[in-house]
Amino acid sequence: MTTSTTGGPPAADLDERRAGTSTSRFVAGKVGGALASLVFVVVLGFLLFRMIPGDPVATMTRDRPTSPEQLARLRERLGVDEPLWRQFLDYALGLLRGDLGTSYLYNRPVATMIGERLWPTILLVGTATVLAVALGMWLGVRAAWKRDSTFDRVHTGVALTLWSVPQFWLGLLLLIATQGLFPSRGMRSPDLPEGFLAETLDVAWHLTLPCLTLLAVIYAQYMLVMRSSLLEEMGSEYLTTARAKGLRDDLVRRRHAVPNALLPAVTLVFLQFGMVVSGTVTVEAVFSWPGLGLLTYDALRGPDLPLLQGVFVVLAGSVIVMNLLAELLYRVLDPRVRAA
Amino acid sequence: MSQLLELRNLGVTYSTGGEAVQAVRGVNLALAPGETLGIAGESGSGKSTVALSVLRLLPRSANVTGEILLDGEDVTTMRWGRLRAVRWSSASVVFQGAMHALNPVRRVGEQIAEPIRLHTDLPEPKVRARVTELLEQVDLPSEKARSYPHELSGGQKQRVMIAMALACEPRLILADEPTTALDVIVQAQVLALLGELVAERGIGLVLITHDLSVLAATCRRIAVMYRGEVVEEGPGDEVMARPRHEHTRALAAAFPTVGDPASRFAPATANPLPPEPDRATPDEETPGLLAARDLRVTFRDRRGEAVHAVAGVDLDVRRDEIVALVGQSGSGKTTLARTLLGLQRPTAGSVLYDGRLVPTSSAGLKEYRRQVQLVLQDPASALNPRHTVYEAVAEGPRIHGLTGDERSLVLEALAAAELRPAETYLSRLPHELSGGQRQRVVIAGALALRPSVLVADEPVASLDASVRGEILGLLLRLRRELGLAALVITHDLGLAWNIADRVAVMYRGELVEVGPVEQVLLEPRHEYTKSLLAALPTGTARASERGV
Numbered sequence: 102m103t104t105s106t107t108g109g110p111p112a113a114d115l116d117e118r119r120a121g122t123s124t125s126r127f128v129a130g131k132v133g134g135a136l137a138s139l140v141f142v143v144v145l146g147f148l149l150f151r152m153i154p155g156d157p158v159a160t161m162t163r164d165r166p167t168s169p170e171q172l173a174r175l176r177e178r179l180g181v182d183e184p185l186w187r188q189f190l191d192y193a194l195g196l197l198r199g200d201l202g203t204s205y206l207y208n209r210p211v212a213t214m215i216g217e218r219l220w221p222t223i224l225l226v227g228t229a230t231v232l233a234v235a236l237g238m239w240l241g242v243r244a245a246w247k248r249d250s251t252f253d254r255v256h257t258g259v260a261l262t263l264w265s266v267p268q269f270w271l272g273l274l275l276l277i278a279t280q281g282l283f284p285s286r287g288m289r290s291p292d293l294p295e296g297f298l299a300e301t302l303d304v305a306w307h308l309t310l311p312c313l314t315l316l317a318v319i320y321a322q323y324m325l326v327m328r329s330s331l332l333e334e335m336g337s338e339y340l341t342t343a344r345a346k347g348l349r350d351d352l353v354r355r356r357h358a359v360p361n362a363l364l365p366a367v368t369l370v371f372l373q374f375g376m377v378v379s380g381t382v383t384v385e386a387v388f389s390w391p392g393l394g395l396l397t398y399d400a401l402r403g404p405d406l407p408l409l410q411g412v413f414v415v416l417a418g419s420v421i422v423m424n425l426l427a428e429l430l431y432r433v434l435d436p437r438v439r440a441a
Numbered sequence: 442m443s444q445l446l447e448l449r450n451l452g453v454t455y456s457t458g459g460e461a462v463q464a465v466r467g468v469n470l471a472l473a474p475g476e477t478l479g480i481a482g483e484s485g486s487g488k489s490t491v492a493l494s495v496l497r498l499l500p501r502s503a504n505v506t507g508e509i510l511l512d513g514e515d516v517t518t519m520r521w522g523r524l525r526a527v528r529w530s531s532a533s534v535v536f537q538g539a540m541h542a543l544n545p546v547r548r549v550g551e552q553i554a555e556p557i558r559l560h561t562d563l564p565e566p567k568v569r570a571r572v573t574e575l576l577e578q579v580d581l582p583s584e585k586a587r588s589y590p591h592e593l594s595g596g597q598k599q600r601v602m603i604a605m606a607l608a609c610e611p612r613l614i615l616a617d618e619p620t621t622a623l624d625v626i627v628q629a630q631v632l633a634l635l636g637e638l639v640a641e642r643g644i645g646l647v648l649i650t651h652d653l654s655v656l657a658a659t660c661r662r663i664a665v666m667y668r669g670e671v672v673e674e675g676p677g678d679e680v681m682a683r684p685r686h687e688h689t690r691a692l693a694a695a696f697p698t699v700g701d702p703a704s705r706f707a708p709a710t711a712n713p714l715p716p717e718p719d720r721a722t723p724d725e726e727t728p729g730l731l732a733a734r735d736l737r738v739t740f741r742d743r744r745g746e747a748v749h750a751v752a753g754v755d756l757d758v759r760r761d762e763i764v765a766l767v768g769q770s771g772s773g774k775t776t777l778a779r780t781l782l783g784l785q786r787p788t789a790g791s792v793l794y795d796g797r798l799v800p801t802s803s804a805g806l807k808e809y810r811r812q813v814q815l816v817l818q819d820p821a822s823a824l825n826p827r828h829t830v831y832e833a834v835a836e837g838p839r840i841h842g843l844t845g846d847e848r849s850l851v852l853e854a855l856a857a858a859e860l861r862p863a864e865t866y867l868s869r870l871p872h873e874l875s876g877g878q879r880q881r882v883v884i885a886g887a888l889a890l891r892p893s894v895l896v897a898d899e900p901v902a903s904l905d906a907s908v909r910g911e912i913l914g915l916l917l918r919l920r921r922e923l924g925l926a927a928l929v930i931t932h933d934l935g936l937a938w939n940i941a942d943r944v945a946v947m948y949r950g951e952l953v954e955v956g957p958v959e960q961v962l963l964e965p966r967h968e969y970t971k972s973l974l975a976a977l978p979t980g981t982a983r984a985s986e987r988g989v
Contacts (some may be wrong), residue, residue: 114798144881261507275747324579337541338536338537338541338542339541339542339543339544339545341493341498341536341542342534342536342543342544342605343544344498344544345528345529345530345533345534346528346529346533346556346559347525347526347527347529347530347556347559347560348525348555348559350526357544357547360546361544361545361546394900434546435546436545436546436589436591436592437545437546437589437591
């Protein structure tokens with residue numbers, strides 16, 4: 102999709118606008134930038150976790166008597182006594198093969214562990230995000246359209262309050278308030294009845310509280326962005342043009358104001374998705390939801406260096422990928438960006 | 442003949458925060474089919490409120506009294522459904538489309554088709570054929586339907602706006618500032634187009650603008666609004682030739698006619714101008730205080746193609762003279778100014794100040810910029826909204842570490858910019874000032890450094906007619922009293938005629954003609970200068986002949 106000025110010899114129109122960059126160049130530039138960020142994240146992740154105090158070997162052997170020879174052998178096996186550059190080289194080469202190393206604590210491949218834990222997190226975050234985006238945007242549109250009404254004031258206030266509440270505290274509060282109506286831990290019941298429907302319902306039942314907690318905390322940002330973005334659009338003159346054409350007010354809103362106001366909100370959804378994934382650590386810890394957040398929490402107690410590094414790279418990578426998607430999507434949605 | 446539009450004792454009151462502001466009072470106007478009615482006035486005169494009230498597009502806070510008869514039917518008492526049906530199909534509006542009246546993220550073809558789909562049952566292929574036909578009527582190729590507004594130039598957007606207004610074949614078109622922000626040549630094209638449409642189709646046209654010369658060129662009848670009231674109304678020729686109201690005269694004088702000796706070195710200002718001091722006759726050989734020698738600025742666009750924004754310019758601004766740099770947008774005027782100020786590095790060539798090369802080091806540039814100060818177009822955005830006038834003016838002296846009492850420096854600068862008494866302005870914030878006062882604060886900020894050259898980029902383009910003359914008068918007085926040289930960048934030839942000593946005409950990065958104002962504007966040699974002059978709307982000549 103190349104944008105180019107069409108028709109008319111340049112002499113005919115002196116103030117003709119120039120066209121923007123070609124799409125392939127744009128995409129190549131953005132993907133290149135994302136790859137560079139990814140490399141940076143890998144290096145950072147490696148160095149960062151080596152600065153954490155604590156000896157992983159000591160942690161692993163805490164509960165049993167170990168001879169100095171055994172300790173030395175363990176160190177050698179884990180490679181922690183090698184020079185730093187050597188460790189990094191091994192790590193980086195492994196990463197290229199898709200090998201994230203082996204967990205110290207669980208003695209299992211990190212990649213497998215992350216693979217198992219990824220889906221519960223995606224389920225939790227995905228559900229909460231979809232609901233938060235729908236709820237936030239609907240509230241945001243209504244609040245902006247009736248600015249300074251009771252609806253606007255009440256909902257802006259409630260959203261801001263929930264936004265400033267710590268997730269774990271809200272989670273615990275919900276647990277107490279529902280009085281055991283919903284399970285407090287895990288994703289599945291141990292005495293699972295057979296059948297797809299029963300399993301789905303069981304997961305949904307477990308999902309309710311963690312999802313609600315996350316939803317309550319994150320919907321505010323979508324609402325507030327949608328609200329302010331729509332308020333900005335509502336002052337635009339092209340809305341007067343639309344009204345002058347004879348469009349009904351709700352058509353003016355649906356067809357002209359809201360789509361334009363959605364643009365910044367869409368970017369936010371993608372930018373925040375990565376953030377929300379990283380932010381699930383506390384919610385997952387409170388509800389023992391078997392996702393990446395809980396895994397991070399466990400790994401930190403080690404510290405289980407390969408596991409931490411692996412989770413870090415996956416989480417940071419997801420933020421980068423989402424940013425990339427947001428930028429590419431924005432270019433598709435907003436023709437003005439194509440020309441810039 | 443029955444009237445197409447009739448306003449009877451129209452009044453509009455805005456109520457905001459318990460306060461009622463009467464924007465329009467007792468307006469009586471009528472328009473027959475095939476006629477053009479011009480409404481002139483400054484911002485705040487209520488002219489746009491009148492236009493918007495015809496289709497009841499005013500905000501909720503507006504209370505309308507009186508009658509608005511559109512084809513004999515009162516708009517103010519229509520039901521919503523009827524009103525929506527009338528909107529665009531009976532009367533449509535041409536907004537200032539060059540700016541924001543088009544939806545930025547929808548293709549213009551879609552936007553033109555929208556009212557057709559809304560008001561008629563035409564099948565889709567016919568709608569598209571109609572859009573093509575409309576674009577052809579406004580001299581745009583049909584493939585422009587697939588463009589987005591930002592891909593079009595200002596003139597093209599205005600044409601789209603006109604095509605859109607014609608979509609449902611209305612009998613009345615209200616054009617609100619349709620040519621503001623357009624260049625003279627494009628303005629002439631758009632006005633000619635509107636004129637043709639009225640003549641061909643018997644459409645009634647209400648043309649609203651602050652520029653009386655535009656109305657004089659296009660409208661048979663003119664009404665002048667001032668503070669919500671129509672202060673003068675009559676046939677165009679008569680209003681222009683024998684303006685009865687003081688405000689009409691002020692409006693007419695603000696847009697002087699090039700070639701009219703009465704307005705040469707006589708901007709419309711209430712303060713008297715000092716007499717011309719004895720000046721050495723400007724000598725073509727005298728090197729300028731600020732000079733460009735074979736200056737070139739080349740940009741690379743995103744595709745790597747070279748764009749020669751400034752292509753070999755030689756220009757001198759001498760002590761004690763005002764040079765006007767005129768040209769259309771995109772001609773490279775602003776790039777040239779930025780380069781002269783050291784804000785843009787030249788690709789080749791040099792900038793000389795007082796015979797010496799302007800330094801490129803940041804310390805050297807700082808010292809240089811004390812001597813050469815910039816005044817921007819829009820005072821509303823050139824001032825930090827949270828800084829008081831005192832801080833705005835004192836900032837320059839602080840940066841440059843000027844010695845002496847800061848307060849007295851500021852007061853002196855404000856007085857020089859004719860903000861008197863200066864003390865009363867010190868603690869005020871930009872939003873508490875009028876447009877003209879803000880521009881004076883910007884100029885005071887420049888004067889506080891006691892520069893020897895001012896570079897002013899469209900200094901009056903965003904100001905009202907009556908204020909415009911005052912600011913131009915200030916520039917001329919500063920030159921005469923302090924010997925302050927100025928390079929004034931403008932697209933307005935009347936401004937050059939009003940205050941400039943010499944004029945430089947820029948076209949596609951080159952100066953095609955440089956010389957004394959009288960020579961260049963009265964006996965233009967270059968084709969481009971001739972076409973610029975030909976595009977000027979004429980008609981204010983007679984008003985000023987009377988020596989207003």
